[in-house]
Structure formats: structure tokens, C-alpha cells
Amino acid sequence: MTKSKFTIISDDTKLIETMKMIEKSYHKIAFIINNQQELVGTVTDGDIRRALLRENSLQVPIHDVMNRNPIVGNEHQTEVVYQEVLKKYKIQYLPILNEDNEIVEIVQVDKIEKNIFSNKVVLMVGGLGSRLRPLTNHFPKPMLKIGNKPILQIIIEGFKNNGFINFVLCVNYKKEIIQSYFQDGKAFGVHIEYIEENKRLGTAGALSLIKEKLDEPFFVMNGDLLTQVDFSKLLEFHSETNSIGTMCVREYEYQIPFGVIDTSEHKLISIQEKPLKREYVNAGIYMLDPQALMHIPYDTFYDMPELFNQLIQQGLNASVFPIHEYWMDIGQLADYEQANKDYERVSSDE
Known part of the structure; x- marks a missing residue:
């Protein structure tokens, strides 16, 4: 595979610019070169999300964020060797370098069709x-x-567009409308099962009613969200971090309408006028390992934050996955109106 189809950028490119290029690219990876055209690193979706969690400025050069030790091949090796390296290190793309450390081509793992996941x-x-x-x-x-x-x-x-076709819908209010429209999912190219809640069970309680024994990580998502997150990247991140639970988070900005005072005992240290604060908030999308189900009480109202607090208190590994893609929680009429405007804009862009 030639290198022309891939994103190759200089090491002084800003993080924000790299994010945009990776989002638009098919391969979701950028190869970083210096002024001498040498490969000096790579940046993936996961690298960017970890950088955001470290509170890196979006204006930092990608050199500060990139993976400085990517797996590479050399131009004198064979295609068979390239494929063995890809499979050994479980990577999708292998940059092939000449003696001057310049990229001559990029090899992709052999694939017949798009991945379909059983999760x-x-x-x-x-x-x-x-x-x-x-x-x-x-x-x-x-x-x-x-x-x-x-x-x-x-x-x-x-x-489905990300390769996930097995769904469980937890229904209650006006459930017959949902079940009549989607049925078993066949008309939509997916498989759908239903869990019928006879009472309100919160955002996690219905998981206790899953009858099938699960043996791999599964997604949980509120049914009033719109997002353009690549869910396969969430699965990949969850697996890489070896987490029992991963919570998607979204950066939320708010401005304090007063001057904020910093003191040391009776001394005034500084005054910051109407500062802008940034916090990560729960985005309503989760990835759980099956063993997390053991911590959910049966047929009882139970919310996801309670579950994650319990996992943390027990010293289990819980992670956060920052979302920088489009995300909208349709909780109020204004959100619904905005979502329709967004949909029209996205549709016209396409």
C-alpha cells in the first residue's frame, strides 16, 4: 500500500490540527516526520484522548504527544515478514523505512472485509x-x-456502521411502540433482544435482568444521545487499559460570574475575574466487562454513577474515555430543536 493514502504530517503540527485530520481520515492514524523527512513518531485516536486527559493544550505541537517508538519495518524485508510483524504486535499499519529512516510505503494488515464485532x-x-x-x-x-x-x-x-450488530433494548414506557418498529432488528440488518422493565430501574439496574451469560465487554448507552464517536475505538481503549468499566466523558465549560479570590489565611493572594472553568462530565456511554454485573443488585433501582463509585471503592480499574466528537444529550425541548438543526447541517455537508 502506498504512503500517499495516509496522513503524514510534520512534528510541529498543532494537536488541534492533527485531531481534525485524523477524524477525517479513513485510517485514524497520523505518521509524524521531521524536517529531514525522517519518521519520528505516530499518533492514533488513543494517543489524542490520553493527551486530552493530561490536559494538554490543543495548541501544543504533536511532537509532545506522539508515540516516539512506533513499530516499523525496513524496505529489504518481505511482505510475509511485514504481515507477521503486524499480527505479532496487533497493529493495523506498519511504516516501511529506507536506510535514511524515510517512509517508502505503509503496509496494512491483510483484511477481507470490515470487522463485525460480537460485543x-x-x-x-x-x-x-x-x-x-x-x-x-x-x-x-x-x-x-x-x-x-x-x-x-x-x-x-x-x-452498525462501526461493526456492532447485537443489541439489547431495555424498554418500559410505551415499549410496544419501540418493539413494533424494530421487532427483531432483521429489517435494519441487526439482531435485537428486549429486556422489559416492570418498574424504574435507573441507568444500570436493568443490566441485572440480562439472562444470557456474557463473556466479553459490552456497551451501555442512554437512548437519548446522538454522537459521532467511533465505538470500535472505545472498545480498543477499554481493552488497552484493562478496565472493568470505562466511562465516556465530555468536557464541560462554565463561567463563574464573580471575581474568584485566592487567599492564604488572612492575606489576599490574587483575584481572578469571572474565570472560565472546565470539567469532565459523564457522557452517558459506557463499556463494561461482564464481571461488573456482579456488583449490580438484582431488579433494583441503580444508576451508573453508583456502579462506578462502587468499582472505585473496591480498588477495581475504572477508566475514562474523553469524547471530542459531536455529542448531544436530548434532554429538553431546546436540545431536541438543536439536534434537528445539527442533523440538517450534517446532511447538507454530506
Whole structure:
């Protein structure tokens, strides 16, 4: 495979610019070169998310964020050797270098078709949608339309486009509308099962009703979210961090409308006028290992934050996956109106 199809950038490119290029690229990786055209590193989706968690400025050069020791091949090796290296290190792309450490080509692992994953996707779609009344008086919130499709259909198609086709829908309010529309999922090219909640169980309680024994990580997502996250990257991140639970988080900005005072005992140290604060907040998308189910009480109201707090208190490895892609929580009428505007803009861009 030639190198012309890949993203190759200089090591002084800003992090924000690299993020945009990787998001638009098919391969989701950038190869970093210096002024002498030598390969000095690589940057993947995971590298960028870890940089965001370290609170790196978006203006830092990618040289400060990149993986400085990428796996490489040399131009005198054979294709068979390249494929062995790719499989040994479980990587998708291998830069091939000449004697001057310049990229002559980039080899991709042999693939016949797009990956299809067996991991389950559990969608919480049983809520009342009280804040969206009167729209939800006769329809469950996940069935409200964005453009010409229900929110839930857009979510399912997003997972399907990333290779995930096995769904469990946790239903309650107006469940017959959801079940009648999606049935077993065959018409949408997926497989759908249902968990029927007879009472409110929160954002995690319904997981205790899963009858099938799960043996691999699974997704849990609120059924009122729109996002362009690549869910295969979330699975990859979850596996790399060896976590029992991974929570997707989103940066939230807010401005304190007063001057904030810093003191030391009675002394005034500084005054910061109306500072802008940034915090990570729960984005309502999770990845759990099956053993996490052991910590959820059976058929009892239980929320995801409670589960993660319990995992943390027991010293188990819980991680966060920062989202920098489009994300919208359709909780109120203004959010619903904005989501429709966003959908029109994205559709016209395509």
C-alpha cells in the first residue's frame, strides 16, 4: 500500500490540527516526520484522548504527544515478514523505512472485509422523557424523529456502521411502540433482544435482568444521545487499559460570574475575574466487562454513577474515555430543536 493514502504530517503540527485530520481520515492514524523527512513518531485516536486527559493544550505541537517508538519495518524485508510483524504486535499499519529512516510505503494488515464485532450493545430506552412533554405524551423519547428517523434508529445505525450488530433494548414506557418498529432488528440488518422493565430501574439496574451469560465487554448507552464517536475505538481503549468499566466523558465549560479570590489565611493572594472553568462530565456511554454485573443488585433501582463509585471503592480499574466528537444529550425541548438543526447541517455537508 502506498504512503500517499495516509496522513503524514510534520512534528510541529498543532494537536488541534492533527485531531481534525485524523477524524477525517479513513485510517485514524497520523505518521509524524521531521524536517529531514525522517519518521519520528505516530499518533492514533488513543494517543489524542490520553493527551486530552493530561490536559494538554490543543495548541501544543504533536511532537509532545506522539508515540516516539512506533513499530516499523525496513524496505529489504518481505511482505510475509511485514504481515507477521503486524499480527505479532496487533497493529493495523506498519511504516516501511529506507536506510535514511524515510517512509517508502505503509503496509496494512491483510483484511477481507470490515470487522463485525460480537460485543453486545445495551441501550437504555425505557425512560419517561418528562422534560420533553408534550412531545412524549404519546411517544417514547427514543422514537422522536431527528430529520426523518427516530433517535433510536440513528443510534443503532451508528453502532452498525462501526461493526456492532447485537443489541439489547431495555424498554418500559410505551415499549410496544419501540418493539413494533424494530421487532427483531432483521429489517435494519441487526439482531435485537428486549429486556422489559416492570418498574424504574435507573441507568444500570436493568443490566441485572440480562439472562444470557456474557463473556466479553459490552456497551451501555442512554437512548437519548446522538454522537459521532467511533465505538470500535472505545472498545480498543477499554481493552488497552484493562478496565472493568470505562466511562465516556465530555468536557464541560462554565463561567463563574464573580471575581474568584485566592487567599492564604488572612492575606489576599490574587483575584481572578469571572474565570472560565472546565470539567469532565459523564457522557452517558459506557463499556463494561461482564464481571461488573456482579456488583449490580438484582431488579433494583441503580444508576451508573453508583456502579462506578462502587468499582472505585473496591480498588477495581475504572477508566475514562474523553469524547471530542459531536455529542448531544436530548434532554429538553431546546436540545431536541438543536439536534434537528445539527442533523440538517450534517446532511447538507454530506
